[in-house]
Amino acid sequence: MAAKLGRKAIVAGAGMGGLAAAAALARRFETVLVLDRDTLPDEAALRTGAGQGAHTHQLLKAGELSLEKLLPGITQQFVVAGARQMLVGRDVKVFDFGGWMDECDAGFTVTSLSRPAYEAVLRRRVVTLPGVSIQHETIVKRFIVEGGTCKGVELEDGTRISADFCIDATGVTGPLMAQLAEDGHAVFETENVKINVAYASAKFRQKPEHRGEAIGFFFLPGPPGKQFGFMLPIEDDQWIVSVGARGGDSPPKTIDELREYAKAFDAKVYDRISEAEATSQIRMFRKPMATRRKAWEAAKWPQGLIPIGDAMSSVNPTYGQGMTVAACEAEALAEILDKRATGGGGLDGLGAEYLPVAAEIAGRAWSLSVNSDYVYPETEGERPANFLMNRAMAQTLRKLAVEELDFRVFRYRLVHMVDSANALRDGPLAVRFFTALQGSIPA
Ligand SMILES: Cc1cc2nc3c(=O)[nH]c(=O)nc-3n(C[C@H](O)[C@H](O)[C@H](O)COP(=O)(O)OP(=O)(O)OC[C@H]3O[C@@H](n4cnc5c(N)ncnc54)[C@H](O)[C@@H]3O)c2cc1C
Known part of the structure; x- marks a missing residue:
């Protein structure tokens, strides 16, 4: 014992x-x-x-x-x-700060x-x-x-x-x-940091042609885009879809408005929920x-x-x-x-x-x-002293992640909190990262 x-x-x-x-x-x-x-x-x-x-x-x-x-x-x-198990990098499609990430095998799965x-x-x-x-x-x-x-x-x-x-x-x-x-x-x-984020979400039955699918979509377009959206497969052959906005904008209030909102992100999301049976009401959440x-x-x-x-x-x-x-x-x-x-x-x-x-x-x-929140002008409050440096580092990492597989995998590991930012500073990617960063350091 x-x-x-x-x-x-x-x-x-x-x-x-x-x-x-x-x-x-x-x-x-x-x-x-x-x-x-x-x-x-x-x-x-x-x-x-x-x-x-x-x-x-x-x-x-x-x-x-x-x-x-x-x-x-x-x-x-x-x-x-x-739960559906999804391979990160391949099954979870990510659009952030200006574009889709190319597919890769990040080496780990997540459940949904x-x-x-x-x-x-x-x-x-x-x-x-x-x-x-x-x-x-x-x-x-x-x-x-x-x-x-x-x-x-x-x-x-x-x-x-x-x-x-x-x-x-x-x-x-x-x-x-x-x-x-x-x-x-x-x-x-x-x-407190005033982020002023609002969500609207609903669940949908997967249509027969998509039943059993284990893929997810994440849209965080970056400024000036204030809107975001996520779609994940969940239990009982359903999708859960959340869309929302920053800065006090109102998210959709009806299931049809939510479908239309999602259409703006990607046709593949819209295809999966258009004419799909909604299995819940639409629900809101504000996180100031x-x-x-x-x-x-x-x-x-x-x-x-x-x-x-x-x-x-x-x-x-x-x-x-x-x-x-x-x-x-x-x-x-x-x-x-x-x-x-x-x-x-x-x-x-x-x-x-x-x-x-x-x-x-x-x-x-x-x-x-x-x-990331401070990059959006809608986030209220004085930016910390190291904000511009942090932003340059995040932008450099994203650029390298688009171009090079090992940086893309590292970025997924960072986002999933498997690695910390220290692993970038001290690990095998450090020299290439800091060389690339030099060109974008703010004056
Ligand atoms: C819209 C939205 C989307 C999110 N998406 C994600 C996501 O994708 N991934 C993720 O990891 N996190 C996400 N989160 C955050 C996540 O929900 C929280 O971080 C998580 O729930 C924290 O868990 P907790 O147990 O600390 O608090 P909570 O889940 O809030 O649980 C607190 C519990 O305490 C109870 N309680 C409160 N007061 C008392 C009291 N006085 N006496 C007894 N019981 C009390 C409540 O009933 C509740 O059960 C999201 C949050 C929001 C708002």
């Missing part, structure tokens, strides 16, 4: 982050209690607390790998639930399911872990902090539940970090800001409590990073817990060890997405 570090852990929030966190905690605590305010369905269904679930959700490769480490065999469970289906598979698996239980329709009001240490949670109805360790996985709209600050238990900065709550450099933060996923950092969803950041953070947490359980050391200072690692993971997603 795996060595335990504590008796009870509590996770507030049973979204992708909370479930991945529960998997990380399960081996090292006798019991793990996951609490969510929503009614959690048995099957893959939309729910109020995760309204974003109506929109395309790509699980990046790094997220898949992290979930697989936490829950071996989970990728196969996604496939059994109807709806967000409610990913969550349902994960939820069903996580409750089978020894000691883990999920309690729904339970609103967490605040973390109980005494003498600088989190001792558990207080529920909306006043019930108090003690725990040796707590995790905030209540997402970007979750109230707990703000409550922690209001109660005087934490002092941290919050950074990318937000990060800088717990990792907090002037005051309690022991025994950490945030995971969107509760700490939530970026523009068009880059598809949120679930992956949460999964990678959970994997990092599991590694820290394992090291402490096998090498001695209890829970003391766990937050201080986890937060910089989580900040690095979330920071990679933040800089990839926010640097």
